[in-house]
Amino acid sequence: MKKTAFIAIVGRPNVGKSTLLNSILGEKVAIVSKKPQTTRNRITGVHTVEDKQFVFLDTPGLHKPRTKLGDYMVKAATSTLGGVDAAILVVEAREEVGDIERSLINRFKSDKLPAILVINKVDAVNSVNIAKTIDAYSKEHEFDAVVPLSAKNGKGVDILLSECEKYLYDGEWLFPSDIVTDQPERLVAAEIIREKLLRVLDEEIPHGTAVVIEEWTEKRDVVSIRAEIYCERPTHKGIIIGKGGATIKKIGTYAREDIEKMLDTRVFLDLYVRVKENWRDSDFNIANLGYKKDDIE
Ligand SMILES: Nc1nc2c(ncn2[C@@H]2O[C@H](COP(=O)(O)OP(=O)(O)OP(=O)(O)O)[C@@H](O)[C@H]2O)c(=O)[nH]1
Numbered sequence: 001m002k003k004t005a006f007i008a009i010v011g012r013p014n015v016g017k018s019t020l021l022n023s024i025l026g027e028k029v030a031i032v033s034k035k036p037q038t039t040r041n042r043i044t045g046v047h048t049v050e051d052k053q054f055v056f057l058d059t060p061g062l063h064k065p066r067t068k069l070g071d072y073m074v075k076a077a078t079s080t081l082g083g084v085d086a087a088i089l090v091v092e093a094r095e096e097v098g099d100i101e102r103s104l105i106n107r108f109k110s111d112k113l114p115a116i117l118v119i120n121k122v123d124a125v126n127s128v129n130i131a132k133t134i135d136a137y138s139k140e141h142e143f144d145a146v147v148p149l150s151a152k153n154g155k156g157v158d159i160l161l162s163e164c165e166k167y168l169y170d171g172e173w174l175f176p177s178d179i180v181t182d183q184p185e186r187l188v189a190a191e192i193i194r195e196k197l198l199r200v201l202d203e204e205i206p207h208g209t210a211v212v213i214e215e216w217t218e219k220r221d222v223v224s225i226r227a228e229i230y231c232e233r234p235t236h237k238g239i240i241i242g243k244g245g246a247t248i249k250k251i252g253t254y255a256r257e258d259i260e261k262m263l264d265t266r267v268f269l270d271l272y273v274r275v276k277e278n279w280r281d282s283d284f285n286i287a288n289l290g291y292k293k294d295d296i297e
């Protein structure tokens with residue numbers, strides 16, 4: 001008999017939710033960056049072993065939104081909790097429970113949603129901080145399990161997976177056993193470009209960018225891709241392009257390397273930069289740039 005479970009991965013921005021999803025899958029399906037608010041959509045990761053299929057849903061980090069895109073991101077995260085069998089709350093060892101975490105815990109309580117607490121980045125903190133964090137959280141909520149781990153180096157991820165087994169129930173699988181994500185390759189390619197924008201550019205500029213794949217042609221052993229990068233101001237466009245095109249060239253090279261790895265073929269990548277003033281505050285524009293409300297409801 002096949003077994004399955006749907007499990008949401010939630011938490012504040014930058015705690016390592018997407019890194020954890022990739023680590024569970026052993027493949028990169030979600031982009032990661034040092035900057036908060038990297039993930040903008042719910043991302044499905046499927047992990048199938050023997051008769052068990054876990055469907056993990058990575059979500060945007062919860063925060064106080066300042067734009068319509070931010071509203072969309074928060075809704076993508078909170079609406080995910082409505083359709084799952086359990087949740088993984090990812091935190092760092094901060095020794096106290098923050099407002100964002102408390103609001104998630106309240107949601108677990110009101111929905112009677114089983115939850116596991118993951119204390120991530122244990123490679124970067126001492127065990128006293130971890131113990132104090134566990135103590136603080138255990139006063140707030142009775143989690144099914146508390147798992148300190150490092151999503152980055154993979155230590156402890158197997159323990160988390162075995163804890164997740166208790167949420168499995170007999171039922172048909174939603175995905176074939178060899179699939180790791182339901183995201184189309186085009187979308188992953190656009191996300192890879194956005195990841196490089198986050199890596200190469202400073203502060204607010206990458207947060208105001210969106211990437212749309214305009215053309216995708218496969219010919220023999222080469223895939224030609226034309227992508228448009230939208231930004232919010234003409235000055236941002238200048239910065240993204242850089243002196244003599246140096247910055248956009250660097251972004252293109254990094255992105256092409258990763259897309260080639262994903263597709264296992266040669267890639268020509270053409271990047272264009274366009275300005276759409278304040279697109280993050282327009283429902284029409286955010287929907288057109290890939291953030292449709294229907295996708296998260
Ligand atoms: N030292 C250390 N760093 C980690 C670990 N896991 C993630 N990180 C780093 O934390 C940063 C944020 O990681 P993400 O996976 O993008 O975090 P996220 O929670 O998905 O962030 P949002 O999508 O913005 O909500 C990146 O620089 C990661 O490399 C870990 O186990 N140890």
Ligand SMILES: [Mg+2]
Pocket residue numbers: 017018019030031032038039059060061
């Ligand atoms: Mg993320």
